[in-house]
Amino acid sequence: MAFENLTSRMQMAFRRITGKAKLTENDIEEMMKEVRLSLLEADVNYKVVKEFTSEVKAIALGEKIMKGLDPGQQVVKVVNDELVKLMGTEAVLVRFNETRPTVIMMVGLQGAGKTTTAGKLGYYLRKNHAKKPLLIAADIYRPAAIDQLITVGNQLEIPVFSLGIDVNPREIVKEGLKKANAEGFDLVIIDTAGRLHINETLMDELIDIKKIVKPDEILLTVDAMTGQDAVNVSMAFNEALEITGCILTKLDGDTRGGAALSIRKMTGIPIKFAGTGEKLTEIELFHPERMASRILGMGDVLTLIEKAQEEIDEDEAMSMMEKMMSGHFNFNDLLKQMKMIKRMGAFSGILKFLPGMSQLQNIDKVDDKQLVYVEAIIHSMTPEERKNPELISRSSSRRNRVAKGSGRSTTEVNRLIGMLDKQRDMMKRFQGMNPASIEKMGQNPTGQPSSVNKGKGKGKGGFRI
């Protein structure tokens, strides 16, 4: 990765605080410095970063640290939650007009991608909302801009209205609307020339066009690579035109796209669509949550945290742990445990969050088919046998019965029994550990409790049948 992401930055900061039970204000301050740098690296506006970090700091201070997360991850979680909140929920698509053709005006700086996006949007709304679009070519300034729109229209089979470059754009849009009304188009997308937000003559032109066409949507097209200036640009366009939404282009690049956050926070304008490629079909609805983690540059950690929250019922894990420790671990528990681990899927990293589970590195190698077999075998046992594994291990007739009932071989049944034994065996090693050190294992992923022998990989693969 060309840029340093928050994950690595935060990890540096964590190193100083891991092992601590509680976060001090100082710790949060330290981590906020990393968050701040990371957001600035993502091009979030300086002022926005300032406000945002101080807000998050206040929230993080009052927050209880979740079981299963270390303090650093807890802070990342708060940062992400707030960022998602700020980015807003999935935006309303486009307000369609019920009584006349819906009119959309595309505006923005030079080179942002308006023309391409105008075509993409026509394609998208035709495909997903059965609209009949007309494109209007109102960029009379940039050489060959009209050619470009006509080519785009041809490729998508969307008609383009143009009067060449010698007619005033105000006139062009007026005539274009007439055509739309007369010929039964129910969607009009106006491609305007790119312009600087400080060019008053050209901004006035947009204001006039707005008055003439009374658009249902005025969409500001913004290059995702925009830096600090995104705020100036979006505020100026918004002041002049009351922008109804934003389209972020070139998101297929490797930019972090902090401009999205700046715009959102400073203007409140919702971001509606994202351009994700040069092909005319490459447009999608904007997903605020994805954007949030992209800006933070830490998708992986977030997924992990999310998973930890969703998939692991902390109490369930704890009670499983207690069961294992007590030596009463039986087939019911084994099945539950395997399912629990299965639910977490490929996120083997998550095991670190489970108390004691860091000992069982390869646990996630259990594949679905094996789980089905194990399930079949266990379900062929009587409830008594499931609770009391000795019944099975002592009697070969019981084992044969179970094998027949489940359609698996006796070897497999024997292997399952062996696996349970191994588990119980390993758990004995944990005995004698006090609850505090178990707690610590959950919070301190890398630390190994000193009283526990590592098992030399004996526990590993214990689940393989």
Added chain:
Amino acid sequence: MGIFQKLFQSKEQKLKAQKYRLGMEKTRKSMSSLKEVLTNSKKIDEALFDKLEEIFIMADIGIDTVVLFIDALRKEVSHLKIEKPIDLENIIVDKMFDLYLKGDIIDTNIRFNDSGLTLILFVGVNGTGKTTSIGKMAYKLKQEGKTVMLAAGDTFRAGAINQLKIWGDRVGCSVITKAEGSDPSSVIYDAIHEAKKQNIDVLLCDTAGRLQNKVNLMKELDKINRTIKRELPNTIYESYLVIDATTGQNGLNQAKVFKEATDISGIVLTKLDGTAKGGIVLAIRNELNIPISFVGLGEKITDLDYFDIENYIYGLFADFFE
């Protein structure tokens, strides 16, 4: 006397520098001015350094570069035992110069090939101003008495070929084109041969905009370069990376990756007539040693200028010198 007082003694120079004046009153209100900061600060403390950091970051100077810069400033302050904030004025400016010049003498003039054809390749991400800059540069070179030809190497984007043709008409020079969708290398191949045949001085080659993380498109640049090197053996040619001044931190990535794909010799920084300051080019120079060669200051045919670090820094801190 500080370098800036010296610099802006003459009125013409100041007028010329005005062209670099970035931002208008209307939008400037959101931006702290350096002068304000320095005159309003009672002492040099953390709060002042924070303010300075803000100004540099708001100009899109790379974060790492800003951090380095502020550090160097801190050291200088303690080394020289400076106490009055306003005395930072010259130090900041000098340090900015150092950051850019790094003790080198930077010659960003086009390296003309006296014995034959001079070729200049324009590359960059989508929409930065490659085609427009070519039009403006063609005009500039023609004004300087050169014969110029354009090669429509963007065969991909709709309307790109016609866009360049219109610029050719405006300037009054020929444009070599092939059908949309042709191999860009073959267009450039044709153009080189045509230019040689007609004894043209300078051939300006347009390319399609491409995001630097698109591996295949970057490979296409490689092919273009191979073609040029084969057809113009032992000839130095300029590869300009065109960067939009509104670009933020990604500009550094752009420069890194394009530099790997094609030997970038300079940067054309466009759209400086807006409110963005394009400070990322300072980081590009600082970290990758690529100098800025030209600046785009508008959409008119005359709106291209040789880069001038003094004027640029003046623009960066315009408020400072009023």
